[in-house]
């Protein structure tokens with residue numbers, strides 16, 4: 001699964017629609033609704049979700065989304081069932097964790113894990129992570145996780161992949177200098193795709209020094225549910241650091 005950098009000429013032009021409010025966004029995820037939720041999960045959606053939902057406000061400092069003082073804010077894009085998000089929240093109580101997930105059953109699963117715990121540093125956006133990114137002021141996130149994003153393997157669907165050059169521009173804008181962007185995938189084609197773009201983007205530097213750095217899950221990087229299924233192949237754990245200057 002070695003990254004095939006430079007193997008073939010690729011266009012690194014952004015392929016998704018720019019964030020022009022007049023234009024419709026391309027849908028990046030598969031579905032919002034799944035099987036019918038249990039009555040208990042429906043109840044959690046009614047009672048707990050409103051307490052944890054992110055009241056999105058354009059330009060608002062994301063630390064102000066949390067009741068407690070948090071020193072930093074991290075974002076997880078597509079948290080699935082929330083296993084990773086909740087572990088990060090527990091391990092880092094001084095950090096505010098924002099999770100975005102449009103899949104209703106995934107959100108309900110996270111709610112059932114949070115019910116009755118004292119975890120208070122998670123805020124949930126049941127929707128597209130791009131809503132959050134567009135609302136954030138510059139340089140406010142200390143870490144972003146994109147773990148096992150939908151690989152959209154068919155060429156005609158590549159435009160639906162979350163990681164695009166334009167998305168890296170957006171992430172570079174909202175991430176503070178020195179912030180970490182973690183991307184994991186078990187799809188060899190998507191791993192190549194991410195590396196090609198991540199290494200071509202002037203706002204980010206790939207931190208790996210040797211193969212073990214991306215082949216072995218680093219400490220402090222909890223396993224996700226999708227990863228545990230290892231559906232396509234051995235995962236790669238890619239860590240990029242936001243360079244010091246915007247665009248430089």
Ligand SMILES: C[S@@+](CC[C@H](N)C(=O)[O-])C[C@H]1O[C@@H](n2cnc3c(N)ncnc32)[C@H](O)[C@@H]1O
Nearest residue numbers: 028029078079080128129147148150224225226
């Ligand atoms: C393959 S699943 C992986 C879930 C989880 N990260 C894991 O590893 O178990 C990808 C998830 O990303 C979510 N997703 C796709 N596009 C998204 C977007 N634009 N914003 C937020 N979540 C998104 C999907 O709904 C899906 O739950």
